[in-house]
Amino acid sequence: MTYVTFRPNSLDQLTNELFRRINEDSKTAVRSTKTDIYKNDKSLVFEMELPGYSKSEINVSSKEDKLTITAEKKNDEKNEVKYIRKERLEGKIERSFIIPEEYDLSKTSAKFENGLLTITIEEYVKQEREIEISVK
Numbered sequence: 001m002t003y004v005t006f007r008p009n010s011l012d013q014l015t016n017e018l019f020r021r022i023n024e025d026s027k028t029a030v031r032s033t034k035t036d037i038y039k040n041d042k043s044l045v046f047e048m049e050l051p052g053y054s055k056s057e058i059n060v061s062s063k064e065d066k067l068t069i070t071a072e073k074k075n076d077e078k079n080e081v082k083y084i085r086k087e088r089l090e091g092k093i094e095r096s097f098i099i100p101e102e103y104d105l106s107k108t109s110a111k112f113e114n115g116l117l118t119i120t121i122e123e124y125v126k127q128e129r130e131i132e133i134s135v136k
Contacts, residue, residue, distance in 0.1 A: 033049055033093055033095065035049075036048075042122060043103075043121055044103050044120070045118065045120050045121075046067075046118070048117045049116060049117075050071050050093075050112070050117050051115035052073065053073060053115070057071055058071045060108070060117075060119060062105040062108065065098055066096050066097070066098055066099070067096065067105065067119070067121070068095070068096045068097075069095050069096075069117065070092065071093045072092045073090050073091065103121045104121065104122055104123065104125075108121045108122075
């Protein structure tokens with residue numbers, strides 16, 4: 001890791017340098033989004049903030065014991081705009097979560113409303129049944 005000494009002459013210079021570094025970092029940083037996870041009576045619930053995305057830009061998938069949420073926003077601007085500052089995210093966001101084995105990923109539902117993606121995964125229903133085995 002390299003440390004760079006920076007001594008600003010003014011508050012404006014400090015602010016500009018800070019935003020320049022944040023902008024540079026955001027181009028290469030893994031983009032993430034805030035997610036709350038909680039249990040209710042018989043399910044595991046994920047609530048993920050995806051402001052500015054539409055339903056068609058969001059994909060929820062599962063493989064084995066992993067739930068993956070992907071959202072991709074493409075730059076559809078027709079005219080070239082030269083930004084002074086651009087803080088809204090574009091590109092791809094991806095989050096993956098390992099789901100405990102007591103939850104059934106085949107019983108997953110998702111709802112997207114007002115920038116909030118809600119995913120509900122039901123618990124496995126354990127059915128005890130008695131089987132009579134005849135002895136020969």
